Amino acid sequence: MSVVAGSPPTPFKGLAPFQDTELDAQLFCGRDREREVIVANLLASRLTVLYGASGVGKTSLLRAAVTPALRGVPDAAVVFYSSWAGDPRHGLGEAIDSAVGIESSASLTERLAAASEAVGGDVYAILDQFEEYFLYHERDEFADELAAAIREPGLRANFLLGLREDALAKLDAFKGRIPNLFANYLRLDHLDREGGRAAIVGPIERYNNELTGETVEVEPELVEVVLDQVAAGEVDVGRAGRGGVEKDEDRIEAPYLQLVLERLWQVERERGSTVLRLATLRELGGADSIVRAHLERALGSLAPTDQDVAATMFDHLVTPSGSKIAHRPRDLAQYAEVRESDVLPVLDALGRERIVRAVDGAGGGERYEIF
Numbered sequence: 001m002s003v004v005a006g007s008p009p010t011p012f013k014g015l016a017p018f019q020d021t022e023l024d025a026q027l028f029c030g031r032d033r034e035r036e037v038i039v040a041n042l043l044a045s046r047l048t049v050l051y052g053a054s055g056v057g058k059t060s061l062l063r064a065a066v067t068p069a070l071r072g073v074p075d076a077a078v079v080f081y082s083s084w085a086g087d088p089r090h091g092l093g094e095a096i097d098s099a100v101g102i103e104s105s106a107s108l109t110e111r112l113a114a115a116s117e118a119v120g121g122d123v124y125a126i127l128d129q130f131e132e133y134f135l136y137h138e139r140d141e142f143a144d145e146l147a148a149a150i151r152e153p154g155l156r157a158n159f160l161l162g163l164r165e166d167a168l169a170k171l172d173a174f175k176g177r178i179p180n181l182f183a184n185y186l187r188l189d190h191l192d193r194e195g196g197r198a199a200i201v202g203p204i205e206r207y208n209n210e211l212t213g214e215t216v217e218v219e220p221e222l223v224e225v226v227l228d229q230v231a232a233g234e235v236d237v238g239r240a241g242r243g244g245v246e247k248d249e250d251r252i253e254a255p256y257l258q259l260v261l262e263r264l265w266q267v268e269r270e271r272g273s274t275v276l277r278l279a280t281l282r283e284l285g286g287a288d289s290i291v292r293a294h295l296e297r298a299l300g301s302l303a304p305t306d307q308d309v310a311a312t313m314f315d316h317l318v319t320p321s322g323s324k325i326a327h328r329p330r331d332l333a334q335y336a337e338v339r340e341s342d343v344l345p346v347l348d349a350l351g352r353e354r355i356v357r358a359v360d361g362a363g364g365g366e367r368y369e370i371f
């Protein structure tokens with residue numbers, strides 16, 4: 001049993017990704033197979049590309065499952081890096097140094113070589129949110145250094161790039177500079193129903209058995225209804241119904257699952273209950289109402305003019321017949337009669353709250369749709 005200081009742990013994360021902590025590693029469930037595949041690839045290949053839809057759970061899987069598994073490899077160092085706004089040559093370089101406790105200031109390849117020498121084995125560099133690298137940087141020296149490190153024969157370092165699938169085409173910038181770039185591509189899919197079930201029941205079991213010794217229960221029928229309600233295409237955050245969206249029971253929207261369970265947990269605990277109940281979910285109005293309340297809160301935190309922009313955008317992100325439809329920022333700006341530079345921060349804020357997401361504009365640039 002591990003001791004957790006501070007406020008009592010809760011088994012659910014809300015919209016936050018799982019972190020690389022002992023607690024989150026224990027609470028993270030539903031991705032065993034994916035973890036094995038990713039770890040096997042990272043161990044065997046110089047470069048692995050992990051991509052998937054926004055919010056599908058890439059960061060959580062990398063931080064709470066893959067990273068701890070790699071740390072179990074003897075004589076190896078694991079470097080996780082995901083802040084691309086600054087100078088990544090500096091930031092990643094420092095992350096490499098601090099992972100092995102050295103100080104250097106050479107090129108990426110040299111730093112990796114020094115780190116590998118320091119541990120007497122391999123360095124695994126996980127570069128997450130890599131789509132943000134392209135957001136902040138044009139082809140710069142870091143891209144050259146990274147490509148050089150990936151190509152360097154004999155260097156004991158393997159790399160994983162994690163990125164959203166709508167940004168996948170941007171990796172073309174590396175094509176030609178990295179041989180076999182596309183040889184090792186892994187797509188992370190949504191949690192399927194089985195994985196979704198594990199993501200509800202697993203954390204509660206671990207909360208009970210490993211973290212607290214309590215005996216919180218979850219009604220089996222609640223689990224199935226939550227999974228029904230957070231399947232892709234099921235939650236309706238648009239103004240009109242989303243009749244046209246194809247429902248897919250086997251594609252669980254993990255952020256919605258988290259929002260619903262977090263809320264249920266909070267309500268039951270406030271009532272002193274040790275059972276998560278279907279009746280409570282119904283009383284709260286189901287996943288729709290819980291997600292909608294989140295939407296209202298998120299909109300409420302925007303400036304009044306941005307709220308107007310958001311409202312007009314929503315009107316256009318759902319067709320009159322109720323299907324969701326993706327639009328470019330430029331077009332959304334036109335609908336809202338504002339500049340593109342006015343809609344981008346709103347899209348960004350709503351993206352962070354998992355209300356809209358970027359999807360692949362198939363060559364025509366990024367489009368946004370309701371989550």
Ligand SMILES: Nc1ncnc2c1ncn2[C@@H]1O[C@H](COP(=O)(O)OP(=O)(O)OP(=O)(O)O)[C@@H](O)[C@H]1O
Nearest residue numbers: 013014015017054055056057058059060199254255
């Ligand atoms: N296995 C899981 N079980 C339960 N919840 C999960 C799981 N994986 C991810 N989540 C939840 O899904 C949401 C999105 O997770 P995460 O940020 O890891 O996704 P992502 O694919 O990295 O998103 P982005 O594309 O924005 O980087 C979070 O609320 C997280 O807590």
Ligand SMILES: [Mg+2]
Nearest residue numbers: 058059060129
């Ligand atoms: Mg992520």
